[in-house]
Amino acid sequence: MQELLLHCRPGFESEAAAEMQALAGEQGIAGYAVTADGSAVVRFVCPEEGDAGRLMRKLDFRQLIFVRQWALGSWLEVPAEDRISPIITACAKGPIASQLWLETADTNDGKALAALTKKLGRPLESALTKTRFVRPAKAEAPRLHVFFDSGERLFVGWSWANNAAAWPMGIPRLKFPREAPSRSTLKLEEAWHHFIPRDEWDSRLAPGMTAVDLGAAPGGWTWQLVNRHMKVTAVDNGPMAKNLMDSGQVEHVQADGYLFKPKKPVQWMVCDIVDKPARSSALLSRWLTRGWCREAIINFKLPMKQRYREVMQCLEHVQDALDAADIRATIACKQLYTDREEVTCHVRVLHAGSYRVQ
Ligand SMILES: C[S@@+](CC[C@H](N)C(=O)[O-])C[C@H]1O[C@@H](n2cnc3c(N)ncnc32)[C@H](O)[C@@H]1O
The missing domain is CATH 3.30.2130.30 (VC0802-like)
Structure with a gap:
């Protein structure tokens, strides 16, 4: 059978x-x-x-x-x-x-x-x-x-x-890029492989796009964004790798990622801050419903118990927030090979009734 x-x-x-x-x-x-x-x-x-x-x-x-x-x-x-x-x-x-x-x-x-x-x-x-x-x-x-x-x-x-x-x-076989400042760079690359069809990379991870990386230091995720020729605001009180700052594509903002508001909406928000999943999903919902980004990738660090239930609750919260704001979006979530006690969530806004930037 x-x-x-x-x-x-x-x-x-x-x-x-x-x-x-x-x-x-x-x-x-x-x-x-x-x-x-x-x-x-x-x-x-x-x-x-x-x-x-x-x-x-x-x-x-x-x-x-x-x-x-x-x-x-x-x-x-x-x-x-x-x-x-x-x-x-x-x-x-x-x-x-x-x-x-x-x-x-x-x-x-x-x-x-x-x-x-x-x-x-x-x-x-x-x-x-x-x-x-x-x-x-x-x-x-x-x-x-x-x-x-x-x-x-x-x-x-x-x-x-x-x-x-x-x-x-x-298990994707990804090569660690020598110039990237941390191994977690592979997490963002794997997420893109998983969530974005290869033939859409050129339009959705395009040169000149703007991105915010919350909890960015030392810069593994920022490196991926810079490698796609994006302009990145890296938010973290910790230090960023010098080669990234020398690229001229990165602005380092030493601030709390939960309080940070972009001056203008950006294409991408990515976030690798280690925190309770409920806090991460609230942060994600805020960015999406305020129209601060079009696409987002964020990690939900999982507790020891009830991990499946916790993830489902986070996704429901995000979906509820999007529904309440009349925003149509795709939400996907995966425990990637490079994810340990965590999962990676991707959201792409398809249509927003009326964007507000606050
Ligand atoms: C796992 S590391 C990020 C690694 C990074 N993605 C990389 O690829 O190099 C988490 C980072 O989040 C930062 N962090 C923690 N709480 C934060 C907060 N409230 N606001 C901004 N950054 C925070 C820490 O300083 C730390 O650098």
């Missing part, structure tokens, strides 16, 4: 499970999650034949917060002497794929399987191409995921490029 295999950050299995359970319930599809703490994967089992696939088709992957990647398929026991034949037999029962992704969980146990997946990669790929279960020319075909739980237990599943993460295990 088919089920969904969900990847998540280790330690966030119950959040991913709660999220999928709630969404399946909204769709009227019966299912239950199987989790193990720290395993970085969740099984979502739908007892009714065909329901797991139906659930995957009905859900928009972009609305999933704690799920990094997913695949529809089933489990397989494989003997150590010949792992390839049972995989080929399983593939015969599924769709033709455009490419093969070998995956493990994002855990130490998963990493320990890297040597095995590396050894198996070439021969498996060649067997799948020969049997024509993988055809690289069929770009629109799904990706075949072969997930190793151990050397003997695998999950063989499929995901569709238009409704799944673009990377195996949902």
Whole structure:
């Protein structure tokens, strides 16, 4: 029987499970999650034949917060002497794929399987191409995921490029830019990859745009904005990296980010201040409803307990504030690979009844 295999950050299995359970319930599809703490994967089992696939088709992957990647398929026991034949037999029962992704969980146990997946990669790929279960020319075909739980237990599943993460295990391989002053620079870059389609970067992250970075020091996020040739107001009492200030594109304002008001509306507000999520969502709502920015990216740092509920409450508050101000916007939220005890929220204003700048 088919089920969904969900990847998540280790330690966030119950959040991913709660999220999928709630969404399946909204769709009227019966299912239950199987989790193990720290395993970085969740099984979502739908007892009714065909329901797991139906659930995957009905859900928009972009609305999933704690799920990094997913695949529809089933489990397989494989003997150590010949792992390839049972995989080929399983593939015969599924769709033709455009490419093969070998995956493990994002855990130490998963990493320990890297040597095995590396050894198996070439021969498996060649067997799948020969049997024509993988055809690289069929770009629109799904990706075949072969997930190793151990050397003997695998999950063989499929995901569709238009409704799944673009990377195996949902982990983008981003290169740390040497000139950036902090590693958290990758967080903003990953957020853009996740929330903004690549073909819209030139218009939505355009040279000459204005941006405010709240809690900016030492400047990892500001570096990304400067790298897109934006003019940035960096708000933080802490010091900004000298190379950023030398770029001439950054104004450093030493002030409290919660009290700061831009002189003119800006295209982008980004915020990486570590605070209670309710305070961050109130800050976000204020910027949007006062028309101070068109797009925003903000981190919600999560408490230890009730993390799923807390995120949903924050998103509801933002949505309520937008509704009350008659502003149409898209709200999205994701626990990115670079997010630890936090999630990243993106809002884009599509239409505002009447903008007020206060
Ligand atoms: C996680 S760091 C930001 C890192 C930054 N995004 C980067 O990529 O380099 C959080 C920053 O928020 C600043 N901060 C904390 N409370 C603040 C507040 N109320 N107003 C402005 N900045 C604040 C801290 O000084 C700290 O530099």
